[in-house]
Amino acid sequence: MSLPTQNAIDCDLHPAVPGVKTLLPYFDEYWRDAIVNRGIDRLNLDITSYPPGAPLSGRADWRPARGNPGSDLDLLRRQALDTFGTGCGILNCLHAAQMFHGEDMAAAFCRAVNDWLAKEWLEREPRLRASIVVPTQNPELAVEEIERRAADRRFVQVLMLAGDEMPLGRRHYWPIYAAAERHGLPLGIHAGSLYRHAPTPGGWPSYYLEDYVSYAAGLESTLLSLIAEGVFVKFPRLKAVFIESGFTWLPACLWRFNKTWRGVRSEIPWVDRPPAEVVRDHIRFTLQPVDAPPNPGQLERVIEQMGSDELLLFSTDYPHWQFEGEAALPAELPRHLWRKILIDNPLDTYPRLSEAARQASEERLS
Amino acid sequence: MTTELRERHGATAETRLSVIDCDIHPTMGSLSDLNPWLAKRWQQHIVTYGEFVRQGLSKTLSHPRMQPAVSRADAWPPNGGLPGSHLPFMQEQHLDPNGVVYGVLQPLRPNGNSQRNLEFGAALSSALNEWQLETWTRRDKRLKGSIAVTQEWPEAAIKEIERHAGNRDFIQVSLPPRSDEPLGRRRYWPIYRAAAEAGLPIGLHVSGVNGHSSTASGAPSFYIEEHHNNVQSMQGVVTSFVLEGVFEEFPTLKLVLIEGGFAWVPALAWRLDAHWAKMRNEVPHVKRPPSDYIREHIWYTTQPIEEPEKPEHLIDLFEWIGWDRLLFSTDYPHWDFDDPHTVFKIRIPEARKRQIFRGNAERLYGLG
Secondary structure, eight states, rough: OOOOTTTTTEEEEOOOOOOHHHHHHGSOHHHHHHHHHHHHSSOOOOTTTSSSTGGSSSOOOOSSSSSSTTTOOOHHHIIIIIIIOOEEEOOOOOOOTOOSSSSHHHHHHHHHHHHHHIIIITOOTTTTEEEEEEEEEEEEEEEEEEHHHSSSSEEEEEEEEESSSSSSSSSGGHHHHHHHHTTTTOOOEEEEEEESSSTTTBBBOSSSSHHHHHHHHHHHHHHHHHHTTHHHOOTTTTOEESSSOOOOTTHHHHHHHHHHHHHGGSSSSSSOOOHHHHHHHHEEEEESSSOOSTTTTTTHHHHHHOOSSEEEEOOOOBBSSSSOOOSSOTTTTTTGGHHHHIIIIHHHHHHHHHHHHHHHHHHHHH | OOOHHHHHHHHHHSSSOOOOEEOOOOOOGGGHHHHHHHHOHHHHHHHHHOHHHHHHSSSOOOSSSSSSBOOGGGOOOOOOOOOOHHHHHHHHIIIITTTTTEEEOOOOOOOOSSSSHHHHHHHHHHHHHHHHHHIIIIOTTTEEEEOOOOOTSSSHHHHHHHHHHTOEEEEEEEEOSSSEEEEEEEEGHHHHHHHHHHHHOOEEOOOOOOOOOOTTOOOOHHHHHHHHHHHHHHHHHHHHHHTTOOOOOOHTOOOOEEOOSTTTTHHHHHHHHHHHHHGGGEEEEEEEOEEEEEEEHHEOOOOOOOOOTTTTTTHHHHHHOGGGHHHHHHOOOOOTOOOOTSOOOOOOOOHHHIIIIIIIIHHHOOOO
């Protein structure tokens, strides 16, 4: 019997850099010296958004015997790809590179992480693809990094965190979006924060659980910013993928956005149609965490309220703990959506995946 | 937009209504209106230094609103004052024709809750409470006040609550969702103890200047975003109250979220439950699923009414949140006023409608 997820495209896998030392071969001489001389290679660069020991950051049965969850390719291959019959999986590396205040150090780390991903992961496992990690601290350097990696078609997306220095719709970031659009790379916006600002409008919460829950609000604000600033008017071929964002909050967000827009649309005249329509054309959401309602029928109702069957992209969020066993597809998920979510929607979202799929089928035919 | 609302109103004005409006904004001409209740020092302070808050503009928000005085174009009283400043006009335009049996006052300025000088803030809060009594509640028995407090100085806030606790002209304690720290944190607990002991709910109307931006990525560019982000403020408040264990400590405490919407509540509760289940060892004081506390302790005002793309989905929301948790409000005289005659775009069973218009608020606030 084949698995329901056979040949699925998993749009959110998290590889972890085992430590700064692992990256040393991927720095140029200046940075290698600097990192060793300053002792940065001995620092623990765990990020606040995903404490490696937290239950969420690594499902118990997905934790390696040694090292951080997600740091072992063989485990990922077996647990995330083989188990689900995954056809293709996208690596989203959440790394300290994005946290540094110094732009040059950030850019050097991003280069190292991307080259390490290509060498240690993509070359060793043909089912894997990756997102380009970029130094958003300086859009010019971020564009350089996109240009440097874009020729490698195994990089299928540009990765940012929702919580950045500024709301992501701001023109400051537009050079990044221009480059992404030019290369057919969606913009992957992942839950989490650089913590340049308090994570809630009411200040700094006490608990990690509280922060994690608030990441959904961060994504909601990001959605507002992208639409209100006119990012998709300026870049009509650009798609954004909200990763690990949850999605059950979306209907409420769209209703309010549409309503407020009807009242004050003169403030953003370039948004010339209801925001919900723009969202449905340009923004996608990975499946996990589902943050599902408790009662049968409610999830189907929420999906109906989302108003499109094209918005969800399959993800396991491996090695993060979002579900038990192999239940990556929630049982309440309407069956007629399975194929869309598992395969069709991801292919429609990531041009570089459909290009690879087309190539593979042509090879089979010839 | 305003014209359109008025026409719709006119068409159905015959319908007899009986509503408790849980969000009415009374306005003052200038801060000197508070002088009768301010010490000389503070009267002079207002003239010399004015308000001193954590943002670049001292007297208004850095996202200018889309309408003068945030108000309906027809809400300017004939005496030349500001919208919401003249009781006879408020009676004639709103309270009488809309069948308001009780109206809950939410004065937004001055914001004694956001002053960096705490003594000055507490003096403003105190004077604002006297002003509510003198200018509004004593002149129209339908109107009920909200006790303004300076939450960053809990001792002063408690004194203020105790001063008015027995006075039925006040029916709740007012706090700004955007306080200096998330409101569930322990520094604010003495205020909740005082409110719970006085049997007063905590009313949280969108407001507060705390120096934090409305998003985790800093300030948005546009008013449309800042306005929507009121939802995120409310989500932060709910999350903080639940996960800090405030409702375990104060099992009779009630919260009313005012003008923050309600469509987002079910999804937040689901998300909280899902992740609490995995990480409850971080918050052992949270003994039950977060959705339990939300269902038991929190009420929501209806304006601006949620407008699902398919109007019938509003019923889903009422079902998921609980019909007994919604309190009708108009936000008079503000621009996005909800008219009780036209607020619901779908048919709602009469008994349910009565509950939302009046019954729920009667029970919550003990207004009978």
